[in-house]
Amino acid sequence: MIHLKVNGSERSFEGNPDLPLLWYLRDVLGFTGTKYGCGMALCGACTVHLNGKAIRSCATSMTMAAGKEITTIEAINAGGLHPVQEKWIEYNVPQCGYCQSGQIMQAISFLKDTPKPTDEDIDNAMSGNICRCGTYQRIRAAIKAAAGENA
């Protein structure tokens, strides 16, 4: 039996401990804001927070999540918008939007560690998250704005 906390609620899981967290969140719990993109930690669509840090849930087994606190996009700022989400909206970042949950979760975690990022910091932190629509320059602008800089 694996115990973990998801979006503030205690959960227990009795199934295959190798199950990637992504599919537990999506198929078992129904938190579909976290997306499948590659299954190999190559694209970042599945990014969630584990104890407050961005991780790739497609490559994180239930065993690795045991005893941890998981936060998904649905609970990143319950009842309102996180400042990063506000900037995403202000800068009209999404096109199709499928990757944006992962982008936002990555950005929030990154800005916590690096409140005043340079362009290079942003590149390094965000290049693991693919956006096939190509919204990168708006993502960069939104991150800079969230960091309180002029984009």
Next chain:
Amino acid sequence: MSPNITNVSRRGFLKGMASAGALVLSVRLVPDYLWAAEAMPGTLAERATLHPNIFVGIDSDGTVHIVAHRSEMGTGSRTALPLVLADELDADWKRVRIEQAIGDARYGSQDTDGSQSVREFYAVMREAGATARAMLKQAAAQQWKVPVEECESGLHCIVHRGSGRKADYGELAALAAALPVPKNEDLEYKPKSAWRYVGKGASAYDLAELCTGRAQFGMDARMEGMLYASVEHPPVLGGKVKSYDDKAALQVEGVKRTMQIPPFKPPHAFQPLGGIAVVADNTWAAFQGRKKLKVEWDNGPNASYDSEAYKKELQEVARKPGKVVRNIGDVDAAFAKGGKIVEAEYYVPHLAHVSMETPVALANFRDGKVEAWTCTQNPQAAQQTVAAALGIPKENVICHVTLLGGGFGRKSKPDYVAEAAILSKATGRPIKVVWSREDDVQFGYYHAVAAMYMKAVLDESGKPSAWLQRSVFPSIDSTFALNVKYGGAGELSLGWLDLPFDLANHRAENGPIEAHVRIGWLRSVANIYHGFAAQSFSDELAHAAGRDSLEYLLHLVGPDRVIDVKKSAPNYDNYGGSFEKFPLDTARVRRVIEMAAEKSGWGKRKMGNGSGMGLAFHRSFLTYVATVVQVEVNHQGDVRIPEVHTAVDAGIVVNPELTKSQFEGAAVFGTSIVRSGQITAKNGVIEQSNFHDYPVARMNEAPRKTNVYIVESDAAPAGVGEPGVPPFAPAMCNAIFAATGKRVRELPLSRTDLSG
């Protein structure tokens, strides 16, 4: 997708669904908007108090319901078309609710590709809005007993000019509903000066949902009792299952059963590929089960497909005379006269779409009918494909359209929807078929690999007195018919028959080759390789003539005129647009080239020493685009892209901000094509499988800043989703030449050594 869209009866229905389910969660089982056309007949628009047209309805509280019948994959059509309607209706955008249509031929074409949504439905949306407004005006006049001429629309209301009386649309809806629907020829349209939204735009309707994880994609569709499935497809196109052993697969925790999906009957079109499906109680278990299958395949006739050998074949065919598809003057006579001859060959490999959301469909077969929820660009084709696979009438297939996590043409082909329907019928359960990324990369409808041969002879001024071009590629037509060898008019029209240059002698040809994988259309289609060849070659000629690329390109374009393409290329189709409405106008060509050049600082900035700028023009989907790319190349041959400048003339642009996004995105899409896009086959099997061996541009590889300039225009609206892609690759490769002196004639870039 606003919560307000739910009316009382539907809310009750959903509640019942949720409480009956095993999954009682804070998330919705099926998104509200998907239920807009559920078992209760019709859309919210149809059930509204005033419903003059299939696209719009107005409730007595003034809520305006607008039906989005085209698929939303990020291009913004779900926002742009309702904006056009709302503008002509004089509706308050804040009181507009958008609902997504199911597949239904009454809407006209829902095939969301070819950058056609606004182009084809701009007039339809205006008509729908103007119709409703006319009825509301008439109703107000009747209520106030004044002549209708004294009434006019304000924001979401009708106003009586003399008395200043005012009535909200909601108050007038019931009275208006009793009036006859006016004839189209009697409609009055708002003058441009009164436009509220067209040309000003609005944020994407789904913006907040997309930033909070609440937006519902095909991947997110859920249903009570649903099982998940993943399909092991034949590794080679046309392969069949000889035998299979599923004992180990069935041992995987969560796997329920396996079943065979029969192979397609050629031509494959949108039919499923066949193979072995693994059905499980979660997606991952289905994926794991597949790994344990032991399948023996009969690989069939395409088992010798080898991309290296095929490349040689393409190039050999391109070197020989082909079928003439456009002719002006006599190139052979001009070549015979002699002069400076320039020849070049270009090559672009197969490409895959890799939308971030892989193909996925949920289908429920019950009582001879199918209900499907899926990310499709073409719900009517999904209906037909499912109906044919199950042998039921297409009226018995309801296809709900979710948001699409990207499409790029792949999701126009609904093979995956048919897989879900077949499996649901066989299992008696709702089935969600999820394609893994590996499935997506290895079993796509690939962009055609292409080889182009170009030859020109230059006169004393350096201008080509003759220009010959040949292209060879496996045709999309091979997806729909057997024994296809030549490119279709629909492909040759894409940037090959309409070179807008002032040439006395010009010939375009197309050579024969057979396809060995499924060939499909990918964002901007044949324009990618045709534009790459034509715009790289014009830059090569500029260099050969010792002239500046910009000045030379404008010289090639020549004097302002409308080109009658059909005169020299009888099969040219102008993207299905009329020549009166969408002429090929070289004044518009010139304008975007000049604009991009000026904005980029062309000729005014110091370049060289690994730094360079490249320019390219391409008209596609009836839109004129010129792009300047700036690159920096270091000694290791790494290329950075600090700046891109793109000028666009797409006629009337409904939503400028989202249109700019499309061109920013096109630059990134183009970067992927140049840097790394390459699908290859060996022994008929695709060699790539995921983002490690089919990389797409990441933030650090993408252009740092793409500046988009939209030409003010009153011309008919044209496409914006695709036209940014074709000029990017030649502009970038021309920039690399300017920076390094090395000419890139083959894509991707890894085929050319830029170090030194």
